Amino acid sequence: MRCSHCGKCCENTEMPLSKADIKRLEKAGFHREDFVQYDSRGYARLQNREGYCVFYDKKRRRCRVYKYRPLGCRIYPIIFSEDEGIIVDDLCPMKDTVSKSEVKKKGMLLVRLLRKLDEEAESRLLRTEQR
Ligand code: SF4
Ligand code: SF4
Structure with a gap:
């Protein structure tokens, strides 16, 4: 695809993070508490700041962690829709x-x-319930 770097996919992101994504970003020097948030179903997701992903550079209209970005960001604009399955967003x-x-x-x-994300969310919830 040809990406125009419009930044729409980094706006108010709900991008989920796998354990591998989190590890890769931590290895690159970021602290998980600064970029990960957990939803009520146990999924880890990217945090937003001022309406954009915490890693989005608004001025330069670029991802600050492009090399280390989550797999979901690499796969985008291919997404999963409950009604239609695999589609282009x-x-x-x-x-x-x-x-x-x-x-x-x-x-x-x-x-x-x-x-993988489902498995990880499930085991996170289970661990929380056992505490
Ligand atoms: S992939 Fe994201 S940044 Fe690129 S054109 Fe699509 S919405 Fe814009
Ligand atoms: S990690 Fe990068 S590509 Fe993914 S939502 Fe954030 S700024 Fe956009």
């Missing part, structure tokens, strides 16, 4: 530049990622 203005093979490849990655 309408929100992305460059969605028409995504090729069919990219949808297929990233779609497979997304299915695996979602499974």
Whole structure:
């Protein structure tokens, strides 16, 4: 795809983070309490600041952690819709530049990622309940 760097996908993000994403960002020097928030269902997600992902540089319109960004950000604009399954997000203005093979490849990655995120959220909730 061709990304126009419009920043729409970094605005009020709800991007989930896997344990591997968190570890990678920690290794890059960030502290989890500064970028991770947990929702009521046990999913770890990126924090926002002033309406954008905590890692988004508004001035330069760039991701400050591009090299280390979460897998979900790499897969975007391929998303999972409850009604339609794997789709290209309408929100992305460059969605028409995504090729069919990219949808297929990233779609497979997304299915695996979602499974992992579900498992991790479930075990987090279980641990909280056992405390
Ligand atoms: S919404 Fe689409 S075009 Fe805009 S920054 Fe995200 S991926 Fe790129
Ligand atoms: S990590 Fe980077 S690409 Fe992902 S939402 Fe934040 S600023 Fe955007």
